[in-house]
Amino acid sequence: MDENILEVKNLNMHYETISGDVAAVKDITFHVKKGESFGLVGESGCGKTSVAMSLVQLQADNAKISSGSITLDGQELIGLSENELRSVRWDGISIVFQGAMNAWNPVIKIGEQIREAIREHYPNNTKLQNIEKIKELFEMVGLSETIIDRFPHELSGGMKQRAVIALALSCNPKLVIADEPTTALDVVIQDQILNEIKKVQDLLGLSLIYISHDIAVIAEMTERMAVMYAGRIVESGPTKDIFANPRHSYTRALLESTPSVVGDKVKLNSLDGEPPSLIDEEFGCSFSPRCSNPTENCKSGKSEMGLIEVAEDHFADKCCVECG
Amino acid sequence: MAKYLINRALQMFLVFFIFLTSSYLLFNAMPGNAFQSLLLNPNLPPDAYEKTLALYGLDKPLFERLQLYIINFFKGDFGYSYIYFPKSPVELIAERLPRTLMLFSIVNIFAFYTGFLVGKILAWRRGSKSETWITITSVFSYTVFYPWFALLMLYFFGLKLGWLPIGKFLYPEKWYDAPFDSDVIFVNMIWFTVIITLVQFIAYVLTRNIESISIRRNLRFTSFVLILIGSYFYWGTGEALVRRPYAADIAYHMILPVFTVTLLAFAGTALLTRTTMMEVLKEDYILTARAKGLSQKRIRDRHAARTALLPVVTSFIFTIVTIIDGSVLTEQIFSWPGMGQLILQAVLREDIPVAMATFSFLGIFALVAHFLADISYAYLDPRIRIKSQG
Ligand SMILES: Nc1ncnc2c1ncn2[C@@H]1O[C@H](COP(=O)(O)OP(=O)(O)O)[C@@H](O)[C@H]1O
Numbered sequence: 222m223d224e225n226i227l228e229v230k231n232l233n234m235h236y237e238t239i240s241g242d243v244a245a246v247k248d249i250t251f252h253v254k255k256g257e258s259f260g261l262v263g264e265s266g267c268g269k270t271s272v273a274m275s276l277v278q279l280q281a282d283n284a285k286i287s288s289g290s291i292t293l294d295g296q297e298l299i300g301l302s303e304n305e306l307r308s309v310r311w312d313g314i315s316i317v318f319q320g321a322m323n324a325w326n327p328v329i330k331i332g333e334q335i336r337e338a339i340r341e342h343y344p345n346n347t348k349l350q351n352i353e354k355i356k357e358l359f360e361m362v363g364l365s366e367t368i369i370d371r372f373p374h375e376l377s378g379g380m381k382q383r384a385v386i387a388l389a390l391s392c393n394p395k396l397v398i399a400d401e402p403t404t405a406l407d408v409v410i411q412d413q414i415l416n417e418i419k420k421v422q423d424l425l426g427l428s429l430i431y432i433s434h435d436i437a438v439i440a441e442m443t444e445r446m447a448v449m450y451a452g453r454i455v456e457s458g459p460t461k462d463i464f465a466n467p468r469h470s471y472t473r474a475l476l477e478s479t480p481s482v483v484g485d486k487v488k489l490n491s492l493d494g495e496p497p498s499l500i501d502e503e504f505g506c507s508f509s510p511r512c513s514n515p516t517e518n519c520k521s522g523k524s525e526m527g528l529i530e531v532a533e534d535h536f537a538d539k540c541c542v543e544c545g
Numbered sequence: 546m547a548k549y550l551i552n553r554a555l556q557m558f559l560v561f562f563i564f565l566t567s568s569y570l571l572f573n574a575m576p577g578n579a580f581q582s583l584l585l586n587p588n589l590p591p592d593a594y595e596k597t598l599a600l601y602g603l604d605k606p607l608f609e610r611l612q613l614y615i616i617n618f619f620k621g622d623f624g625y626s627y628i629y630f631p632k633s634p635v636e637l638i639a640e641r642l643p644r645t646l647m648l649f650s651i652v653n654i655f656a657f658y659t660g661f662l663v664g665k666i667l668a669w670r671r672g673s674k675s676e677t678w679i680t681i682t683s684v685f686s687y688t689v690f691y692p693w694f695a696l697l698m699l700y701f702f703g704l705k706l707g708w709l710p711i712g713k714f715l716y717p718e719k720w721y722d723a724p725f726d727s728d729v730i731f732v733n734m735i736w737f738t739v740i741i742t743l744v745q746f747i748a749y750v751l752t753r754n755i756e757s758i759s760i761r762r763n764l765r766f767t768s769f770v771l772i773l774i775g776s777y778f779y780w781g782t783g784e785a786l787v788r789r790p791y792a793a794d795i796a797y798h799m800i801l802p803v804f805t806v807t808l809l810a811f812a813g814t815a816l817l818t819r820t821t822m823m824e825v826l827k828e829d830y831i832l833t834a835r836a837k838g839l840s841q842k843r844i845r846d847r848h849a850a851r852t853a854l855l856p857v858v859t860s861f862i863f864t865i866v867t868i869i870d871g872s873v874l875t876e877q878i879f880s881w882p883g884m885g886q887l888i889l890q891a892v893l894r895e896d897i898p899v900a901m902a903t904f905s906f907l908g909i910f911a912l913v914a915h916f917l918a919d920i921s922y923a924y925l926d927p928r929i930r931i932k933s934q935g
């Protein structure tokens with residue numbers, strides 16, 4: 222059970238723009254174990270979606286992966302041709318995009334849009350088998366069978382999102398990525414969808430990467446997690462350990478700016494300032510301008526960033542670890 | 546739905562009535578009349594001109610004539626042509642219409658198909674060298690002065706190279722002992738085209754629900770081959786075999802006008818398709834389709850082009866409406882004796898019954914085409930389908 226379904230090593234990705242290169246993913250390393258739910262958290266703009274897109278190799282046209290490796294179940298994904306990738310997509314990794322409300326083509330029925338994915342990866346299935354499969358999936362995510370023959374605009378936001386989850390599961394993928402799947406929904410529905418994902422994950426023993434800007438959701442949803450800041454992972458490890466003993470000051474700041482997970486009423490400290498521009502050259506610890514107690518060393522920019530192990534399987538950026 | 550249809554029918558009737566009345570008044574507002582040239586004839590008995598006018602009822606006051614015309618119109622009586630006297634406008638239209646329809650339906654099918662295909666590929670290959678060149682060509686063909694270009698084509702292919710006939714829709718010397726009229730052949734050719742299109746369409750619909758994409762593609766291809774074989778046998782036996790050389794003659798005369806007008810007409814569709822398709826390609830569902838591992842072709846055709854089709858179809862149906870009025874210019878340049886020439890002649894020579902009948906025909910055609918555009922739009926876009934039901 223300890224086998225890794227996904228390993229990402231020293232991944233570097235930037236966007237080429239007229240005003241310069243945007244380094245959105247810097248030297249990222251993490252792994253996801255089979256059947257595990259892994260969380261990726263950070264403020265918006267810190268590169269979470271860029272990581273997700275790189276994993277399925279669907280990054281924007283101006284994105285360049287300069288180095289690193291992504292292996293899914295032992296298979297290297299970087300450098301695969303478009304055709305080879307087609308068989309990895311959905312069958313290997315499926316993804317629920319941020320803003321998945323618009324994931325449905327408005328002129329094709331929901332059932333047909335799921336069926337075409339199954340058809341692509343299981344070409345020998347009959348239509349009946351595929352429809353049976355969709356019915357099963359719909360039952361699992363709490364949708365009625367009749368949705369199969371509906372068009373997207375006939376569904377509410379929550380229903381569309383449930384259907385997206387069914388779609389993501391339709392080809393029995395090895396890994397599912399959910400990129401802020403609830404951000405566009407209202408609060409009540411958000412809760413339902415979260416529960417649905419959790420239920421499905423337990424039921425199927427799914428390997429899941431859950432991406433959110435909300436650390437409270439990550440606490441609820443995941444077993445291991447990584448905190449991203451300005452394109453880097455600044456802390457990673459078992460979710461429990463990180464919540465019990467956050468070692469990076471950005472993680473602490475995130476925790477303090479969130480209503481307590483345990484339920485005590487505490488005064489929230491909002492996180493001041495803005496994340497740095499990703500175009501500029503990195504100069505020492507990128508979080509130091511917002512850090513609550515930076516040392517001279519941090520500000521001088523002498524220390525390079527890099528993770529060190531602080532406890533078993535718990536890593537944090539060495540700058541913060543050294544400051545204490 | 547029934548309520549919607551009745552509403553639409555009433556609307557259409559009202560619009561048509563206004564159209565009919567104002568056309569009649571406009572034609573009668575033109576100075577002179579069809580028989581004025583009689584006055585130039587010095588041998589004419591003095592009262593002959595007045596008698597002729599009385600014979601056609603042109604001596605009555607305008608309002609009375611209008612009333613009479615409208616009543617007769619709805620009785621199905623369109624009068625007689627002033628120029629081709631014993632013939633009624635309906636006879637004239639029946640003779641000319643097939644020629645125009647044949648030419649322009651083929652042009653429009655070609656233009657729409659190539660335009661959509663080119664636009665689709667342009668959007669898909671954005672940024673490539675071929676995109677730049679095809680776009681420049683399309684913009685040129687979209688904006689070029691049409692008569693100049695058509696004459697250039699005539700000069701080049703007809704005169705300089707001598708490959709294709711200049712003008713007319715047949716070689717009269719081939720036809721003088723023909724056992725039938727050219728219209729018979731035209732009607733025959735139209736039916737033939739309609740039927741093979743229909744057969745292919747039915748084959749398409751029947752195979753729609755087949756799950757395996759490769760089987761579906763093969764079946765469609767088979768049906769296409771069968772149609773080819775069927776056509777071969779059709780033109781090779783019985784009555785059609787006799788007609789074949791004549792049909793071939795007409796087809797040969799159609800090449801140049803079809804080619805020229807298609808070249809000019811495809812650009813509009815291509816550029817519109819390119820623009821809408823580029824918008825569609827930015828949509829999230831295209832990303833989903835790619836993430837699902839679908840083939841490039843399927844993403845392009847099923848997801849992007851299918852959605853981009855909506856505005857293109859509407860604008861296309863609007864251009865269909867202009868087929869017949871657009872034919873005035875084309876038929877004049879290529880000496881194609883169809884509806885366009887009939888209209889031009891009727892208007893210039895004030896043959897009011899024929900002018901009115903052809904204009905009414907255009908009006909009805911336009912109204913019906915718009916109505917069909919609405920319906921097809923609703924069919925293509927499920928979001929509208931729902932609304933019009935409720
Ligand atoms: N196609 C692109 N071209 C240039 N910059 C981009 C592009 N996509 C994202 N970015 C930039 O990359 C950074 C990371 O974005 P993203 O991965 O979407 O972050 P997150 O998902 O954490 O909000 C942001 O600064 C964003 O502006």
Ligand SMILES: [Mg+2]
Pocket residue numbers: 266269270271319400401
């Ligand atoms: Mg994002």
